[in-house]
Amino acid sequence: MQRAAPLRLRPFSVPRRLLAVLAVLALALTGLTTLAPPARAEAGLTATFSSSGSGSSWTGKFVVANAGTAAVDTWSLEFDLPAGVSVSNHTHGTAQVDGRHVTVTPAYYNARVPAGRDTEPYSYTFTGSGPMTAPTGCLINGEKCDGAPAVPPQAPAGVTVADTTARTVTLEWNEAAPGDFPVTAYEVLRGGSVVAASATTRATVRDLTPATSYEFTVRAKDSRGNEGPPSAPVTATTVDPATDTVPPTAPGNLRTTDVTSSTVALRWDAATDDKRVAAYDVYRGTALATSVPADTLTTTLTGLTPATRYDFTVRARDAADNPSPAGNTLTVTTDEAVGEGGYAKVGYFVQWGIYGRQYFVKDLDTSGAAARLDVVNYAFANIDPRNLTCLNGVTKGTSPDPQDPNQGDGAGDAEADYGRAFPAGQSVDGVADDGWGKLRGNFNQLKKLKAKHPHLKILISLGGWTYSKYFSDAAATPAAREKFVKSCIDMYIKGDLPEYNGAGGPAVAAGIFDGIDLDWEWPGSPDGHPGNHWSPEDKANNTALIAEFRRQLDALGGDHKLLTAFTPADPEKIDAGWDLKEIFKYMDFANVQGYDFHGSGSDNSWEPHRTGHQANLYPDAQSPYPDDFSIDGAVQHYLDAGVSPRKLTIGFPFYGRGWQQVADGGANGEWQSANGAAPGQFQEEAGTRGYDNLTAMVPGMTVHHDTQSVATYGYTGPNGQWWSFDDTWAIDRKTAYIREKGLLGGMVWEMSGDLANGTLFNALDRGLP
Structure with missing residues (x-):
């Protein structure tokens, strides 16, 4: 069987042409910055x-x-x-x-x-x-500041038993007097162990034994984690179930009052009981989602997944723990994370585009794309090879050898991310960076872009072809996953950037990124970049990693943070690394690869001797490969596994892949013999050209359309160059396919390849209104 295309998300090697930046030592710094809560002080x-x-x-x-x-x-x-x-x-x-x-x-x-x-x-x-x-x-x-120990809050007074059931005790108390810092939480203790916690002056201890006496105390904690002394003890006895054997009636008229992409607000009518209703239990499917007191007939469930169907029921429970029958089942589908019922448009902006491509964040605005995009994925963030954490604060290029197994180790470009001082002409708002601010570079421009287009979501993309080497290690154990995810959230969501050339610091990038895009290429497969670590356990660990990202993102509170992934088109790679029945419980949507099905790279190690379509919609009947890839084949694999179509976008290449010395074969070079990759847009990127560069710099190319497979290609004639790419003809037909299948939308790799007037993106936007 023909080896699957490497399914690269970017070319083999991207040079870091770092420009010198004027170093300014300013002894007077003025201005404003947004800060995260400070860390605990070091001794002394x-x-x-x-x-x-x-x-x-x-x-x-x-x-x-x-x-x-x-x-x-x-x-x-x-x-x-x-x-x-x-x-x-x-x-x-x-x-x-x-x-x-x-x-x-x-x-x-x-x-x-x-x-x-x-x-x-x-x-x-x-x-x-x-x-x-x-x-x-x-x-x-x-x-x-004086180094003295903090004075903790005082003990809460007035602790009383507010309610008891067979398995719960609810306590109430007065607000505790603060010490040096405000009180932010309370803990309920039994025998010195914490058994409940609350941010209010009321808490419920659960999972107790019926008809049993318990003694509790309560202590306050301040905003710095300092614990006060315990309150005077209070005794409570749980209810004996033998005293009440009659269950309540079922709550009625369960309904929703508000639905978002991650929350559902529920309300119901009260149940009745021969003695009293003590609580209501809200179920999501068969799992208990939450319990609320009897005087509360509403709740809002959070942490739900967008575009997902849920079934909810409510049961009443009396003080003896007798449950009522379930009330009516309410089925609710959460809103979509992006697209708002229409079609989502996702575009990758590449970190290194500001160098040879001379493509800046400002170009997203001036081309009109930013006003119509829903999501911008910023590519890429790397993984620290030693600490297995998100990596930034370094300026280190990749190896020029695409087969170097250590090509991306320790690489990064803090200069492009937040160190470079952009002049006014390259700035979104026309205001130059001052050269010594804590936030400069692409990140500052993205911040300005969001201010101009508040609807726009910006995600940090982790990994990619060259930076996926250590994903398997970072996902291998619960401790490693928790550490890795926390580091990425701290760095990009909370904005704690490492110091670099006077830039960076706590929270300087807070508010820029609205979530995480995972670009692990490829879990469970040896077909990634040479030297990539992989394991048969990657599939399960990938699911656990996605779940950990969702858990920690939700724990931040506030607006829902997006969690997406770039996922393969090759069914073998899908099955090896992606548990499609599980991952979409946590992920908002997946960007399915729609390109790189065939191609030849700089080192001629891929498919140098035969041309082939890199982004065909349907399998090509003329393909000599026994198992040819297609967008439709990939999409069907996801749909057959039960994935909602509104959880999928498909990828559009704004670049072409080409071969040289291609025979005609009576087929205009289609599926014909070749002699390696054609000259590329950049010397180190043979076989690849952005669409704008391809159309301008390959003379004598005649464009052909394969109507059966829906694929565009160009040929310069016998023994000439042959290129596979998307044009407006192909985009029109692929967007019609998205509408027909009811998919979420389209994703672009990557935005710099378009013409200055946005020819390709305009076609995508027309097709996905």
Whole structure:
């Protein structure tokens, strides 16, 4: 059997043509930045305030000192301004002022504080206006600036038993008085063990034994995790079921009051009981989703998957734990994550496009694509080969040898991501980067693009052809998965970027990325990049990794975060690495590969000796391969496995794959002999040209349309070049197929290949209104 095409998501090797950036040492940094909650302080870190001057304008200074035995790599300072005081002219630090609360991050040159040293002579200072009074509530990396232990909250008072059933006890109490930090949670303890927790002054202890006496205490916790002393104990006895054997009636009229892509709000009519209804249990299918008190006839279920059908029922339960019959079954389908009932359009923007391609985030806007795209996938983020975490903060190119098994190890481009200072002419809003801001480069331009197009979702794509080597390792165990996922969410969703050339820091990229796109090529298969790690256990581990991403993304709260994946067209690769009955419980949708079915790369290791369609819609009857790939064959494989069509987009190539010295064979070069890859758009990328470059730089090419397989190709004549690509003819027919099949939409690899006037994307947009 012919070996499947490598199914690359990008060419073999992408050079990093890094441009020199002017290094500016600015001793006065002003402006605003968005910060994440600070980390806990290292032992010995303190901040001391002093002031000088007089009158209504004076100078305040904080000296950060490290009395510990190890260097501290960065610090964050928080304080509250006294009434009537305002601050300006921040020096040696960047400040965010929110009312009277000020949060400061250091300049890049004074962030690191060696053991036994302080930040002098570059300590953070400001100009104060108003009474010369010291700030209050000073915190350094989340701890008290004077280094003293935090005073915990006091014990809650007034703990009482609010309700008991056969297996639960509900307690209530008064708010605890805070210590140094506000109270944010309470814990219920039994015998020293935590048995319930709550953010309010009420909690229910579950899974107790009927007719049994229990003693509980309650303690408060503050925003820094400091625990207060326990309250006075309270005793409760669970109900004896023998005292009540009559169940409640079934709740009626279960209905929905609101549906989103990830939530369903439910309401029902009350049940009755000969004694009292104690609670309502809400089921999703046969699984208990939540329980609510008897005085609550509504709930909102969260963490659901978009475009998914769910069945809900509700049962009443009395104090003796007698369950009622289930009420009516309510079937609800959640909204789609993107597309809004129409068709979604997803486009990849490549990190390295700003170099040889000279394609900038601004071009997404000026071409009109950003206004019509639903999702932009930013490609790619790498995996740290040692720590098995998301990798950034480095500028290291890939090996020029596409067969090098270590080609992508440790590679990355922080310069392009958030270090490069774009001039005004390359900026989305026409404003140049200042050269020393904490956020520059493509990330800052994406932030500006979202501000201009608020509907647009931006995802960080992890992996790709060259960066998938360590996915198998990162997914191999529960601990490895949890660590990897947390690192990616911290870096890209929370925005904690590593320091790079004065850029980066806590939360500097917060709010840019709306989710994660997984581009593991390929789990469970040896046919990925040379040297890729893989295992027969990859399929199960891939499912577990996707579930872990969903769990941690949902735990963030707030708006639903998208989770998507680039998935293969080859049925063997699908079956080897993707559990189609499980993964869509967690994933919003999949971008199914619709290209790279045939081709020849720079090293002629793929299919150098015969031409072939790289993106045909249907199998070609003239294909000499016994098991030829097609978009329809791939889509049917997903649908046959029970995947909802509204969970699938198909990929459109905005580039061509070509061969040289191609025989005519009476078929205009179609499926004919060749002598390797045709010259490419870039010297190191033979056999590949963007559509704009292909149409402009391959003279004498006649375009042909294979109406049976729905494939476009171009031929320059006997012993000439032969190219396979999508044009508007092919896109028109493929978008009609998407509409016919009821699929979610289309995905583009990648946006820089289009003509400046957006010829291909306009065709995609017309076909997917």
